[in-house]
Amino acid sequence: xxxxxxxxxxxxxxxxxxxxxxxxxxxxxxxxxxxxxxxxxxxxxxxxxxxxxxxxxxxxxxxxxxxxxxxxxxxxxxxxxxxxxxxxxxxxxxxxxxxxxxxxxxxxxxxxxxxxxxxxxxxxxxxxxxxxxxxxxxxxxxxxxxxxxxxxxxxxxxxxxxxxxxxxxxxxxxxxxxxxxxxxxxxxxxxxxxxxxxxxxxxxxxxxxxxxxxxxxxxxxxxxxxxxxxxxxxxxxxxxxxxxxxxxxxxxxxxxx
Numbered sequence: 001x002x003x004x005x006x007x008x009x010x011x012x013x014x015x016x017x018x019x020x021x022x023x024x025x026x027x028x029x030x031x032x033x034x035x036x037x038x039x040x041x042x043x044x045x046x047x048x049x050x051x052x053x054x055x056x057x058x059x060x061x062x063x064x065x066x067x068x069x070x071x072x073x074x075x076x077x078x079x080x081x082x083x084x085x086x087x088x089x090x091x092x093x094x095x096x097x098x099x100x101x102x103x104x105x106x107x108x109x110x111x112x113x114x115x116x117x118x119x120x121x122x123x124x125x126x127x128x129x130x131x132x133x134x135x136x137x138x139x140x141x142x143x144x145x146x147x148x149x150x151x152x153x154x155x156x157x158x159x160x161x162x163x164x165x166x167x168x169x170x171x172x173x174x175x176x177x178x179x180x181x182x183x184x185x186x187x188x189x190x191x192x193x194x195x196x197x198x199x200x201x202x203x204x205x206x207x208x209x210x211x212x213x214x215x216x217x218x219x220x221x222x223x224x225x226x227x228x229x230x231x232x233x234x235x236x237x238x239x240x241x242x243x244x245x246x247x248x249x250x251x252x253x254x255x256x257x
Contacts, residue, residue: 003122003132005147005154009171011138014157014193014219016043017229019135021248022155023048024076024234026257027083031130034071036118037089038143044135045088047232049075055090058099061117061146067125076232085129097142114142115182119150140174148178151186155255157193157219158209168213189255192218194225217250 006019019035027033037044038057045051056070067087074084100114122132134151136144148154154175158168168190179186190209195218196202209215219225224244228235235244 040093042089118146194221
C-alpha cells in the first residue's frame with residue numbers, strides 16, 4: 001500500500017484539486033483507494049459527495065474507534081467511485097490538538113509519539129487498499145506532521161509566485177527533519193500549480209523551482225480545473241482536446257502513477 005500526502009502550509013495552491021484528481025485517476029485504473037481528509041474545512045469530503053456533522057478522525061487516531069467504523073464510500077456516480085473509500089472530515093477536526101494533549105499519556109504508552117499515530121492506524125488497513133491519498137490543512141500542525149510520518153511520498157502543489165516559493169522553506173525544513181528522524185524513505189515532488197505560462201515572471205519562477213527542487217510538469221490555471229471541482233467530474237472524463245486533461249496525463253506519467 002502506497003501512502004501519498006498532498007501538502008503545503010500555504011493555502012490556495014490547489015491541494016484539494018490534486019487530491020481529487022489523483023484519487024479518481026487511481027480508482028479509474030482499478031486501484032483500491034482510501035482518501036483521508038485531514039483538513040477541517042472538509043472540502044475534499046464534500047467533493048466526493050460526503051458531508052458529516054462530526055468527524056471521528058481524532059477518536060480513530062487515538063484508538064477509541066476502528067477504521068471500519070468511520071470509512072464511508074464515495075458518493076460519486078461513475079463506476080470507478082466503487083473503488084474509492086473515504087475517511088471524511090468536519091469542523092470537529094479543529095479540536096485534534098486539544099484531544100492529543102488530553103490523551104498524551106495513553107498515546108505515549110501505545111504509540112510512543114503522537115507523530116506516529118496515523119502511520120499505526122493505516123498499518124491496520126494495508127490489505128484493504130492499494131493507495132491512500134491524504135489531504136492536509138494549510139498549516140504546519142499535527143495533521144501535516146502525522147501525514148509526513150505515515151507517507152511514502154509527498155506531493156507539494158506550489159504556485160510559481162514569490163510568496164508561494166518562499167513558503168516552501170519551512171515545509172522543506174520539516175520534511176528533512178521527518179526524513180532523518182522518522183521516515184527515511186519519504187520522497188517528495190513539487191507540482192507547479194495554477195500556472196499562467198504566458199506570464200514572464202511565472203516562467204522565471206518555474207525555472208528557479210526546477211533548479212532547486214524535483215518538479216513535475218506544471219498544471220495550468222484553466223477554467224476547466226474549477227469546473228472539474230464544481231461539477232465533481234475529474235479532468236480525465238473531459239474531452240480528448242481538453243488542455244487540463246493533457247496536463248494531468250503528463251503529471252501522472254512523470255510520477256509513475
